[in-house]
Every structure is written in C-alpha cells, then in structure tokens.
Amino acid sequence: MKLPERTHNCGELSSNNLGLSVHLYGWVHHRRPHGGLFFLDLRDRYGTIQIVFRPENKQLYKQAEALGSEDVIYIKGTVVQRPPEALNPNMATGEIEVFAVDMILLNPSKVPPFLIEDDVKASEELRLEWRFLDLRRPEMQKALILRHKITQSAREFLNKKGFLEIETPILMKSTPEGARDYLVPSRKHKGRFYALPQSPQTYKQLLMVSGFDRYYQIARCFRDEDLRADRQPEFTQIDIEMSFVDPEQVMAIGENLLAHIFLKTRGLLLKTPFPKVDYTEAMARYGSDRPDLRIPLEIQDLGDILKNCEFRIFKQCLSDAGIIRGIKIPGGASLSRGDIDKLTAEIADFKAKGLLFLKFQEGELNSSFLKFLTPQEIQGIINLFTPGEGDLILIVADQSAIVSNSLGFLRTHLAEKFNLYNDQEFYPLWVVNFPMFELDPESGRLTAAHHPFTKPFEEDVHLLNSDPLKVKAEAYDLVLNGNEIAGGSIRSHQVEVQQKVFEAIKINPEEAQNKFGFLLKALQYGAPPHGGIAFGFDRLVMLLAGQNSIRNVIPFPKTTTALSLMDGAPTAVSAEQLAELGLKLCTPEDIHEPEK
C-alpha cells in the first residue's frame, strides 16, 4: 500500500489552517461516540487533535466506530473551525477539528494493559514491562525530548569552546579498583575477559597525552553495583577533559556548560560563578558533601558551649574525641515523642546511638536533660539557635562522621516534612578541597576518595607516606539541589606523584604496572598537565524534567534488582554459546530464569 504523504502532525494545526485538506497519521487516543456524531482524539508525539466523523458518510462512520484504543490510523480530512460552544481551551489544537473524509486502519492494537495518559495509574512494574506503551505517554515523550535537547545544547556549547567529540572503547581492560566491573568473555582468547568501562577515565587522559587538548564524549558507563532511584547499572556521562588547566578553568567550563543547558532547555538563568564550599565546611554546616542549598537550615556546633559540661552523654562524647552538633527545625516542636523515636531509629542506620531534643514552647526551653546543664550552657544554646515559639532543636553527640550523616539526614528529611523550602528553585554549588583518601572502616584500608588519578595538592605530596589522610586533592564536585551532578579533578601528570598515590593505597609497583602500566608509560612521554570533569547526565535530565528517579528519563531502565522487565534480561544462554567462549557454569542449580 502506498501511504499518502503526511502533511501535518497532530500538534501543529490551528485556526490559521482553516479549510486545508490534510493527511494525518497517529494513534487512536480517546473515542467519544454520540450515536450521530463520533469524536476521536488522534495522538502523535507532537500533540493531539480532534477528528470528527458525521453520520452522512455511513461507511466511514461505521469504520470509525469500530476503532479501538491505540489503533494506528491514517486520516484524510479538512481543518474546520469548532462551533463557539465547543472550543477546548485546554487543548493546543482546541479551536479547530478535522472533519474526516477518509480513513485507513493501518494496524489494529490489542486492548492495552493500561491507559496511555499522563496521570498514569499503572504501577511502575507494569510500565517497565510494557515500556514501549509507557513511552507513548506525553510525559515520557517530553522527558526524552528534553533529554535530546540537553544533549544537543551540551554539544553546541562544547563544540563552540573548541572541544572535540571522540569515542573511546566499550570493551576495555578490567581494572577492579572502584566499582565492580561488568565482564565480557573473549571468544578468541578463552579464559580472558574484557570489561565494560566504569568511565572513560584512562582513555581521556591518554587523549590528553596524544595532544587532543579538549575532549568530550556523551559516554555510556557501566558499574555492577546496587541500584537506587538515582543509580542504574548503565548510565550516561558528559565526559570532559582539558590540558593545561587548573581547577578554576575546569570549573568555569563546568558551570558555564550547566548554565548554557539551563538557559537553552528551560529558559532558566543560573548565576555564575557558583559558590564554592570546602568539603569540611559542607560536612559541618550541612552534614553532607552534596548539600541541598534550597533548605535554609544549618547545623551548629555545640562543642564550645558544652566543653565543660557535666552531663554524662556530652562529657563522654567529648572525651572520646567526638563532636556535639545540633540543628533547629522551625515548627518542629509539634513532633510527638513517638515521631522523635522514629527519627532516632532512622539515624541508627548511621550508627548514631541517640538523638537529644529540646522544644521551645510557651516562651521556654523544655528538655529532659536541661537539669544537667548550667544556666550558662542553657543560655549558650539559646544564643546559638535563637529558637522561636514552636521550634525544635535536635542534637547528636557522637563520632564526627556519625553526627554529620545523622544531622544531614534530619536536615533534608524534616525540611521536606515541614515544607521549609521552595522545591522549584535551583541552587548549584561547588564542593572543593576533598580529602585525597578515605579509610574503609571494614578493611581498615585506605582508598582514593575520588579516584587514584586525582592530583594531590602539591604542598601535601610530602604527606602521602606519613599522614595520607591529611592530604587534600585537587578535586571538585558540582552539586545541585542535593544531587551530585558532576565531579572531576586535576590528574597527576607526573609519574612519580602517580606512583606515590598508588603506594599510599597499597598498590605495589608491580601491581600498578600490571593494571595501569599503559598509563604510567604514557605519563613519561610528555604528558601535559590536565584535568577534567564528568556530568551525571541522567541525574541532570531528571532534575530538569522535575522527576524523582532517573528511571523516568531513561527509555529502557532496569529495576532495583537490575532486571529488564520488558525483555527479561539477564537470561540464561545456551550450552553452545558457553562452550564457544570456553565458559562452564559451576552452579547450574543456582541459576534462575526470571518468572513471567
């Protein structure tokens, strides 16, 4: 069948096109039969338009009445003005309709498992199983269109700044530092494996050594770790690397890129330069290395006020090198004892032993432990927090990390619960001066806080052996509304420094040579000073789309158990496939097919 050429889409016709004969294609959205008149909303990715069938053309009318939801049809018709009483101001094409003169049913649809509508009632599970239908929903189409626009505006910005878009391998060498690798068996070299990149980190550094100076890539990355609302096993980064730069220059590119994207895709103006906050300060004031600055609450330190306090909990905490901090929750005094017990249970997740609270009600401070404090100490607390009527002060006394995590959680959790901020705003900031290393509390091992290629501050290099936890790194994170949306660093371009870092995290020279020999070699052949940044693209799209999960801006995402409900991946493979790869499963009884 030869299809008549589509003259218009379903979203572009208006009263400027009255009288026009049009050829339309689309999906049957809603149907409203009236016995004499039949209305049909035709939908495509551009919009919806009302088609009218009149009973005079009996055959066409009968054909139209037989249509079902989501059938794909062709309509030939004339654009006509709607009667004044039948205008629909809620519809972009609501002033007109198309009077049908011909129709072809191109492909009927089975009754869909759920209705294609924005206010979707189907569960996410069902939506994922029927993703190709879910993606027909205007909301999902908008999200993917926005995603496209963000990609294009990023390319536009970076191209203009002289960056080259260069692809790097998807099949690469496994370097099991950091996240767990996805492995790909090699057929030609049985018993050996490629890995999918956790990020193109080493490749982009090598491109700098090759002299490409300014590189970017919209890069797919793979990490075999547990999933969350903002974490998928495969995700996309806008990956950037530059030569001959310091952190300031990379951050300038990063924030100008973000501002460009915001302006081009949402028409929003972000004020640059973004504020910079020290890692230590962010942890102290907001209890997080990715603070949500929409929330106007800050954590206060009580160490000074309580340094001589006789109250056992405080005294013990300080003598164990712990810290005491608190946060004021305006209006929080309405929380019941039970509510606060629940909060205490929640921060037990962070190993907090307890949660102390004071309520300011009827002009005075009430708390179970005030009797253990001196009048000066109580006055100190009042001066520090200046509580108003109905406010609540929450205090955690514990080891530093526990206090920060707990109060950071309470800050965001309660700000949301009490509606203490405008969630429509965007507050970007840089978190800088990260520590180079952190201690893994389980193994007691030192690991790179960012990654081992990050350059330590030159003045700290001498501490790499003696006191590595004091070493700061030339790393920076870009944080937006409590989400880490980009992170980067200046890299070690001198092989000696790089080797010292490997030593500090207990990768001996031989091991370093095995794993990263190619990079160490490259550093010795005229590697320019370089650094870069990578944006978590899915999170960025999520924020700009006003979504709360990256699954809603990824066309075919996995569930939190890393299953693809639509196609059932991962699945078992045949014995032949395994044999060809030289693989043998050792526990076949443990292998399950997903239930259908």
Next chain:
RNA sequence: GGGGUCGUAGUUCAGUAUUUGGUUAGAACGCCGGCCUGUCAAGCCGGAGGGCGCGAGUUCGAGUCUCGUCGGCCCCGCCA
C-alpha cells in the same frame, strides 16, 4: 549482605489490625453489548471477568495466622 514497605479482576485499589479465620471476594476505570448529533476523564442502561504472587504448613475451614520463596519500590552498606 541488611532494614522497611507492597503484591487481591486487564488496571488502580478496598477487604487482612482482637467487630478476635466462616457461607456465592467488592468498587472504580478499562473491556463487551445496546441507546445517544457537540463531546473532549462524554453520558445512560446492561454484561462478562479474579479465588487473592508462588509453595508448604496450622485449622473442620485462610485473601486474612506461620514459615519459605519470587518480584516491585524506598533506604543502609556498596557506588575509586
């Protein structure tokens, strides 16, 4: 690896808690049939459709109790 929560018609949910387990499991939307010439979540009338994720167990009797298991979502760990 751990914690929480959910799983009942095609879909979304009610029913599960000491009114302490009890005869044919309900509603709405969708679907099917009929009526209806201006609706746009069209309307009106009628109908079909599930045995309660799966598997054991307790009991005269289980959607309701117990154990296990699978799956969705949120969180901790993990994510250099």
